[in-house]
Amino acid sequence: MSATEPPLLEISDLRVAFATEDGTVQAVDGVSFTVSRGEVVAIVGESGSGKSVTAMTLMGLPRGSNATFQGTATFDGTELVGASDEQLRRIRGAGIAMVFQDPMSSLDPVYRIGDQIVEQIRAHERKISKAQALDRAVTLMERVGIPRAAERLRSYPHEFSGGMRQRVMIAMALSCSPKLLIADEPTTALDVTIQAQILEELRKLRDETDAGVILVTHDLGVVADIADRVIVMYAGRVVEQGVLDDIFYDPQHPYTWGLLGSITRIDSDRSQRLPAIPGMPPSLLSPPKGCHFRPRCPHAFEKCVEVPPLEGHVANRPESLDRCWLTEDRKRALRQVDGQVGLRSTEPVIS
Amino acid sequence: MTEHDSLPPDRRDADSLPPDERDAGAPPDADAGGSGDDVPDAGTTGEGTPSASPGGSMSGAPAEAGPAADPGTSSEGATAEGTPLLSVEHLRMLFPIKAGLLVDRQVGQVHAVDDVSFALYEGETLGIVGESGCGKTTLIRVLVRLLDATSGAIRFRGRDITRSGRRELAPIRREMQMVFQDPQASLNPRKRVGQILATPLRLRGVPREQVARESRELLQRVGMAGDVLNRFPHEFSGGQRQRIGIARALAVDPRLILLDEPVSALDVSIQAQVINLLDELQDEFRLSYVFVAHDLSVVRHVSDRIVVMYLGKLMEVSPAEQLYSKPIHPYTQALLGAIPIPDPRVNRSRQRAVISGEPPNPINPPSGCRFHTRCPHATEVCRTIEPPLTEYAGGHLAACHHPQNVTAGEVAAATRSDQSPLSAGAEGPSLIAAGDGRETSATAPVQR
Numbered sequence: 067m068s069a070t071e072p073p074l075l076e077i078s079d080l081r082v083a084f085a086t087e088d089g090t091v092q093a094v095d096g097v098s099f100t101v102s103r104g105e106v107v108a109i110v111g112e113s114g115s116g117k118s119v120t121a122m123t124l125m126g127l128p129r130g131s132n133a134t135f136q137g138t139a140t141f142d143g144t145e146l147v148g149a150s151d152e153q154l155r156r157i158r159g160a161g162i163a164m165v166f167q168d169p170m171s172s173l174d175p176v177y178r179i180g181d182q183i184v185e186q187i188r189a190h191e192r193k194i195s196k197a198q199a200l201d202r203a204v205t206l207m208e209r210v211g212i213p214r215a216a217e218r219l220r221s222y223p224h225e226f227s228g229g230m231r232q233r234v235m236i237a238m239a240l241s242c243s244p245k246l247l248i249a250d251e252p253t254t255a256l257d258v259t260i261q262a263q264i265l266e267e268l269r270k271l272r273d274e275t276d277a278g279v280i281l282v283t284h285d286l287g288v289v290a291d292i293a294d295r296v297i298v299m300y301a302g303r304v305v306e307q308g309v310l311d312d313i314f315y316d317p318q319h320p321y322t323w324g325l326l327g328s329i330t331r332i333d334s335d336r337s338q339r340l341p342a343i344p345g346m347p348p349s350l351l352s353p354p355k356g357c358h359f360r361p362r363c364p365h366a367f368e369k370c371v372e373v374p375p376l377e378g379h380v381a382n383r384p385e386s387l388d389r390c391w392l393t394e395d396r397k398r399a400l401r402q403v404d405g406q407v408g409l410r411s412t413e414p415v416i417s
Numbered sequence: 418m419t420e421h422d423s424l425p426p427d428r429r430d431a432d433s434l435p436p437d438e439r440d441a442g443a444p445p446d447a448d449a450g451g452s453g454d455d456v457p458d459a460g461t462t463g464e465g466t467p468s469a470s471p472g473g474s475m476s477g478a479p480a481e482a483g484p485a486a487d488p489g490t491s492s493e494g495a496t497a498e499g500t501p502l503l504s505v506e507h508l509r510m511l512f513p514i515k516a517g518l519l520v521d522r523q524v525g526q527v528h529a530v531d532d533v534s535f536a537l538y539e540g541e542t543l544g545i546v547g548e549s550g551c552g553k554t555t556l557i558r559v560l561v562r563l564l565d566a567t568s569g570a571i572r573f574r575g576r577d578i579t580r581s582g583r584r585e586l587a588p589i590r591r592e593m594q595m596v597f598q599d600p601q602a603s604l605n606p607r608k609r610v611g612q613i614l615a616t617p618l619r620l621r622g623v624p625r626e627q628v629a630r631e632s633r634e635l636l637q638r639v640g641m642a643g644d645v646l647n648r649f650p651h652e653f654s655g656g657q658r659q660r661i662g663i664a665r666a667l668a669v670d671p672r673l674i675l676l677d678e679p680v681s682a683l684d685v686s687i688q689a690q691v692i693n694l695l696d697e698l699q700d701e702f703r704l705s706y707v708f709v710a711h712d713l714s715v716v717r718h719v720s721d722r723i724v725v726m727y728l729g730k731l732m733e734v735s736p737a738e739q740l741y742s743k744p745i746h747p748y749t750q751a752l753l754g755a756i757p758i759p760d761p762r763v764n765r766s767r768q769r770a771v772i773s774g775e776p777p778n779p780i781n782p783p784s785g786c787r788f789h790t791r792c793p794h795a796t797e798v799c800r801t802i803e804p805p806l807t808e809y810a811g812g813h814l815a816a817c818h819h820p821q822n823v824t825a826g827e828v829a830a831a832t833r834s835d836q837s838p839l840s841a842g843a844e845g846p847s848l849i850a851a852g853d854g855r856e857t858s859a860t861a862p863v864q865r
C-alpha cells in the first residue's frame with residue numbers, strides 16, 4: 067500500500083444488473099476497492115452476495131447477455147468495464163488469470179492435462195516450440211506440487227483428484243505470469259488438508275511473483291489464514307472493508323459482527339447455542355429500502371431507510387470503510403455480546 | 418388439499434438411480450429409491466421406497482408390520498439400561514470393481530467401510546468426520562439399510578437388523594430416519610411441500626384429515642411458516658430446504674436421525690440456525706443423532722462423541738472435547754492442524770502439524786496402518802502391522818502404534834479394545850523412542 071505506486075487494480079462504484087423475467091436483479095450495487103501488487107484481498111460474504119459476479123466482471127465474463135454494467139475497473143492503466151473482446155483477451159493472457167471453485171468445469175475432459183497446459187502456454191507465447199512448452203508445463207506442475215509431473219502430463223482430468231485439478235488450474239494460471247490472480251472459492255470443494263496445501267501454493271505465488279490476489283471465499287478461517295485485506299459483501303454491496311486484523315478485532319458493520327459471532331471454531335468454548343444471524347439475505351429483485359441489512363439488523367433505527375455510504379469512520383484509519391449509520395461509539399458498545407464480538411439477538415428469529 | 422395424491426410411486430427416484438448403484442448391493446426390493454446424496458426423496462420414509470407395492474407403500478407398510486409378529490416393538494420393551502440404541506460390529510462394505518466386455522469380471526474392491534465397530538446410546542450425538550471418500554456416506558447408507566453390508570452386524574436396540582427384510586424393517590424405518598447432504602437434491606422438485614410431508618405422516622398412521630394440520634405444525638416446529646404447503650422445493654432457500662428435509666424426517670416420530678453433512682451446503686449464518694434447530698429438537702424429542710461432517714469445527718458443536726475415519730477404518734473415537742484438547746492419533750492431529758482458525762492472531766501464533774499428499778486409492782489401501790503413507794511418525798511396524806484400537810482412559814480410543822499426547826503411564830494402562838478390526842495385530846502401542854529425531858520433530862503438537 068505505498069502511496070507512490072498506483073494500485074494494480076482500482077474498482078470504483080461498480081454496478082452489475084441482470085434483466086430477468088421477474089425484473090432487474092442488481093447483483094453488484096456499488097462496489098469499490100483496490101488491489102495492490104503482492105497483496106491478497108479476500109472478498110467474503112454469503113452465497114448470492116455478488117462475490118462471483120464481481121470477480122467475473124473483472125475477467126470480462128458476465129454471465130449472460132442480459133447483463134448491464136456501470137462504474138469503472140482499471141487494471142494497470144486499462145479500463146476493464148466496457149473493454150472490447152480483443153482487449154480483454156490480451157489482458158486475460160498477460161495480466162489477469164482466474165481459478166474457479168470447480169476446476170472440472172474449466173478443464174476439457176477429453177484432452178490430456180499436459181496438452182491443455184501446453185495450449186495455454188502457446189496461446190500467449192506464439193513463438194515457443196511444443197517441446198519447450200512441454201518442459202515448461204512440467205516445471206509449472208512441479209512448482210504447484212504435482213508429484214511425478216512428467217508422467218502425469220498424459221493423464222486426463224478425471225484421473226486427477228479435486229485437489230490435483232485445482233493445482234493444474236493454478237499451474238495454468240501461472241503459465242502467463244499474471245500480475246493479478248482471481249481465485250473464486252478455490253478450496254471450497256476440497257478437504258481441509260488439501261485446502262491447506264492449496265493456500266500454501268497461493269501464498270508462494272504471491273511472495274515469489276509479487277502478484278496481487280483476489281480470493282473469493284465464504285470461510286473466515288481461510289481469510290484469517292491468507293488475506294492481507296478484507297472486503298465484506300452483503301446483498302450486492304460492500305458493507306465493510308479494511309486490513310485483516312481490523313476486520314477481526316475492530317469490525318464496524320453489524321453484519322460483520324454477525325458473521326464473526328456465528329462461526330464454529332475448533333479452539334473456542336463449546337457454547338450451548340451458536341449465535342446465528344436471524345433471517346435470510348434479501349432478494350436482489352426487490353432489496354429492502356436503505357441499508358440492505360436492515361431487516362436482519364437488531365440495531366436498525368429510523369435513519370436506516372436511507373442508503374448508508376461506504377465511508378471511513380474510524381479515526382486515523384482511512385483504509386477502514388463501512389456502510390452503517392451508527393456512530394463509532396454506538397458500534398463499539400453494541401457489538402459486545404457475552405464478552406465477544408457478535409450480533410445481539412433478541413429471540414431466535416428464524417424464517 | 419392434495420396430500421394424498423402422492424400415492425403413485427415416484428418415477429424420478431427409480432429413473433435417476435444409476436445402474437451401477439443397483440449392482441452395488443442395494444437390496445433389490447424396497448431400497449431402490451435410496452441411492453445417495455443425489456437422489457431425491459431417498460428418505461427412508463415411504464417416499465424413498467417407491468418400488469414397493471405401487472399405490473400402497475405408505476398406507477401399506479404400517480398395516481403389514483402389524484401382523485408380522487412385530488419384533489420391532491417387542492424388542493423395544495426389552496431395551497435394558499446400557500444397551501446401545503444402535504451398534505455396529507466389524508461392519509464392512511466393499512464395492513466390487515467390474516471389468517470385461519461381455520462377462521463382468523471382478524477385478525478389485527473399493528474398501529469403502531472396512532471393519533468398523535462402534536455404539537450409539539440413546540440421546541447421544543455421535544459425530545463422524547474424515548476426508549472425502551473415507552466412507553462416511555457409505556457407512557450411513559449401510560446403517561439405514563440402503564446398502565447391504567458385505568459382512569459384520571448392525572444392531573438396533575440389540576436386535577440384529579443386518580439382513581432383515583422389508584417387512585421386519587418397516588417399524589425400524591420409522592424409528593431411524595436420514596437427512597441428506599444436499600437439500601436441493603433430496604427433495605423431489607415436482608412435489609409440493611405438503612405432499613413431501615404427507616407421505617411420512619401417513620406412514621406414521623396419521624389420519625388423512627389430520628395430515629394438513631400436522632404438516633403445518635411440523636413446519637412451524639422447524640421454524641417455517643405453516644402456509645407453504647402448496648409451494649415447491651425450488652421456491653425455498655438452501656437453509657429452508659434443509660429445514661423441510663428435517664421436518665420430513667421428524668414426521669414419523671423417529672428416535673434416531675442420521676444426518677449426512679446436513680449443513681455443508683449452507684452459508685455460515687444459516688449453518689448456525691440449522692445446528693441450533695437440531696439441538697433444540699434433540700432436547701424436545703429425546704433424539705439421537707449420527708452427524709456426519711467433513712468439518713471438525715461443526716461436529717464439535719453438536720457431538721458428544723466423535724469418530725474419525727480414514728480410508729474406511731476408524732482412527733480415533735473420543736469424547737468430543739478430548740478430541741480437540743488431546744488428539745491421540747496423528748491423523749486427527751493433521752486434520753486439526755489443517756483447519757485455519759478464524760482469528761488472525763491465534764492462527765499466526767500456533768504451530769501446525771502439516772500433512773502432505775492425498776488419501777491413497779481405496780481400491781488398494783496401504784498395508785499395515787492405512788495412514789502410514791502420509792504419517793510423519795510412521796515406522797516399520799506401521800507399514801506391516803495394522804494397529805488395533807487401543808482404549809485409553811475416559812473411553813478414548815485410537816488405532817496407532819505411536820500415539821501422541823499420551824504419557825508412558827497412560828500407554829501402559831491402556832487396553833486393547835474389542836472394537837479392534839479383526840485383521841489388527843496383537844502389538845500394543847509404543848511411544849517412539851527419544852532420539853528418533855527426524856520423526857518426532859516433524860510435527861509439533863497442535864498448540865492451543
Ligand SMILES: Nc1ncnc2c1ncn2[C@@H]1O[C@H](COP(=O)(O)OP(=O)(O)OP(=O)(O)O)[C@@H](O)[C@H]1O
Nearest residue numbers: 084091093112113114115116117118119129130350
Ligand atoms: N445471469 C444472471 N442472471 C440473473 N441473475 C444472476 C445472474 N448471475 C448471477 N445472478 C444473481 O446475482 C447474485 C449474485 O451472484 P453471485 O454468484 O455473484 O453470488 P456469490 O456471492 O458469488 O454466491 P455463491 O457463493 O453462491 O457463488 C445472485 O442473486 C445471483 O442469483
Ligand SMILES: Nc1ncnc2c1ncn2[C@@H]1O[C@H](COP(=O)(O)OP(=O)(O)O)[C@@H](O)[C@H]1O
Nearest residue numbers: 438441512527529549550551552553554555779
Ligand atoms: N457404488 C459404488 N461403487 C464403487 N465405489 C463406490 C460406490 N459408492 C461409493 N464408492 C467409493 O467408496 C468410497 C467411500 O465413498 P463415500 O462413502 O461416498 O465417501 P464420503 O461420503 O466420505 O465422501 C469412495 O472411494 C467412493 O468412491
Ligand code: SF4
Nearest residue numbers: 357360363370390391
Ligand atoms: S445502517 Fe442501520 S440497519 Fe444497516 S447495519 Fe447499520 S444500524 Fe443496521
Ligand code: SF4
Nearest residue numbers: 786789792799817818
Ligand atoms: S500407526 Fe504408525 S503410521 Fe499409523 S498413525 Fe500411528 S504412527 Fe502413523
Ligand SMILES: [Mg+2]
Nearest residue numbers: 117118250251
Ligand atoms: Mg460464487
Ligand SMILES: [Mg+2]
Nearest residue numbers: 553554598678
Ligand atoms: Mg459424502
